[in-house]
Amino acid sequence: IVMTQSPATLSVSPGERATLSCRASQSVSSNLAWYQQKPGQAPRLLIYGASTRATGIPARFSGSGSGTEFTLTISSLQSEDFAVYYCQQYTNWPPLTFGGGTKVEIK
Amino acid sequence: QVQLVESGGGVVQPGGSLRLSCAASRFTFSSFGMHWVRQAPGKGLEWVSFIRSDGSDKYYADSVKGRFTISRDNSKNALYLQMNSLRAEDTAVYYCAKDPPTVTTRYFDSWGQGTLVTVSS
Numbered sequence: 250i251v252m253t254q255s256p257a258t259l260s261v262s263p264g265e266r267a268t269l270s271c272r273a274s275q276s277v278s279s280n281l282a283w284y285q286q287k288p289g290q291a292p293r294l295l296i297y298g299a300s301t302r303a304t305g306i307p308a309r310f311s312g313s314g315s316g317t318e319f320t321l322t323i324s325s326l327q328s329e330d331f332a333v334y335y336c337q338q339y340t341n342w343p344p345l346t347f348g349g350g351t352k353v354e355i356k
Numbered sequence: 357q358v359q360l361v362e363s364g365g366g367v368v369q370p371g372g373s374l375r376l377s378c379a380a381s382r383f384t385f386s387s388f389g390m391h392w393v394r395q396a397p398g399k400g401l402e403w404v405s406f407i408r409s410d411g412s413d414k415y416y417a418d419s420v421k422g423r424f425t426i427s428r429d430n431s432k433n434a435l436y437l438q439m440n441s442l443r444a445e446d447t448a449v450y451y452c453a454k455d456p457p458t459v460t461t462r463y464f465d466s467w468g469q470g471t472l473v474t475v476s477s
Contacts, residue, residue, distance in 0.1 A: 291451055294464060347401040
C-alpha cells in the first residue's frame, strides 16, 4: 500500500492551525498512525487508530479519517510542533508503509 | 518509561556484514513484537523487519530479504539485526521500535535513539 502525504512542506505561523493530509492507495480502514520527528531525534507516536492520541500527546493534536483519506490537525501551533510528520498504515502488511512526510516550518 | 538502546552501527565496506543490537528495558520485552525501521540520510522512514514476541514469526522488507536476519533473546531483553551483503543503499540510521500492547496491530509506540550504519568503500 502506497501512502502519499501532502503538502511536502507547510509554512505556518505560531498559533495558527495546521492541516496535514495522508492518502492511501487502497483502503486501510482506521489502521493508520501518525508520528512526529524533530531533527536529530527518533520519531514519536502521536496518533494511532486514525484518531486516538498516544499517551502524553497534547489535545491540540487530532486525527481523523478512514479508508483512504486521513488528516492530522494541529489546532494552534506551538514552537515545539515545528517538525516532520509521517503517517503509517498497518492494515495490510508486510510491508508496513510510511508516507513521505510533511515538514511543518515556521512562516 | 520504555527504554530501547541500539548499538553496533559503524562504517562497513560494500559486501560486508554488521550486527546491530537493541537493549530493551522497563517493560516486559518477551511480551511484545519488535521491529527495525531505518532512515537514509535526509530521507523518510522505511520499515525493515519484524519479529513476534516469541520469535516464531519474522517478516522482512523486500529490499533486505535474504540479506538481513532479525532475531531476539528474551532472556537478555535484546533484539538483533544481522546485516550481510551490505550495499550503499543500506546506509541509514537504524531504529528499533516496539509493538503496541494490542497483539494484532503493527505500529510503533516506542523508539530507540537509532544507530548509524554507513556502507562505503
